[in-house]
Amino acid sequence: MAPIISIKNLTKTYDNGFHALKGASLDIEDGEIIALLGPNGAGKTTLIGAVCGMVSITSGTVTVGGYDVVEQPRKARSQIGLVPQELALEIFETVWDTVRFTRGLFGLPRDDAHLEKVLRSLSLWDKKDNRINELSGGMKRRVMIAKALSHEPRVLFLDEPTAGVDVALRKDMWEVVRKLRESGVTIILTTHYIEEAEEMADRIGVINKGDVLLVQNTADLMQSFSKKTLTMDLAEPLSALPAELGKYALALSQDGMALTYEYDTQAERTGLTRMIADLAEAGISVHDLASRQSSLEEVFLTLVEEEKA
């Protein structure tokens, strides 16, 4: 099946000369939830802007539902619903008027049955006559989604849907997104949070410094995030690692005062218990221990190295 969005060798150089996208390519399948994960400034918002026709493309191509975003911008845009990072709502309007007006902006005829379905799916139906300023923060976010869905798009972009939102609201949003996917909408969300991507996405695209480093099935990628490093400070300096410990991937620091051990928290056996017992057996006494999860940056570095290899 042809992808619903196809991005090929996309570059974007802003007027000040900054290269925000450097040949990014990505195919998004119909009906999937894909999370674009990357640190601040990676280029996620620029990428979304280019697909939605808000950021001019320097080179490369983007098609949405088969329409080229440069050649057929209106047709391409009609396929897309966009929920931006910032809340942008007319606070004195009612929920109903807001979504109806947005549908009209796309030149579509009135379809109250569709809007009712959208509001019901977002648990907003009983609020339809409320003014936006009477709603809670979580409901306002859902109104933004309702607006984005008012013209029946096939694709929904959620740009950092839970930025600055408390844990309860975040879970609420995850639930909303899952329900939307059941209705057949393809969902692309950007996030800084690994756990958010893990919770919701079928696939994760890692973006860093203007490039899509890789796109992987969520479960496979989470393996890379499950590495931990155990650092053991030794009571006495060690000149070399005893041969009987050679079977462990242990690294000795230059001053001989610390050993580090990398392990996978998702593995059935981490090997920790046996390794520590064997250290004691070899007469190595550990003074202090600290374990640390690989940071997003480190995982990115590992991924880049793997890609190059």
Ligand SMILES: Nc1ncnc2c1ncn2[C@@H]1O[C@H](COP(=O)(O)OP(=O)(O)OP(=O)(O)O)[C@@H](O)[C@H]1O
């Ligand atoms: N209009 C602009 N002119 C010049 N540079 C820009 C412009 N818009 C964005 N940038 C730069 O492009 C880079 C990518 O920005 P972008 O907003 O796409 O990143 P992001 O991954 O969405 O980051 P965040 O997670 O912080 O939203 C940043 O370094 C940003 O400063």
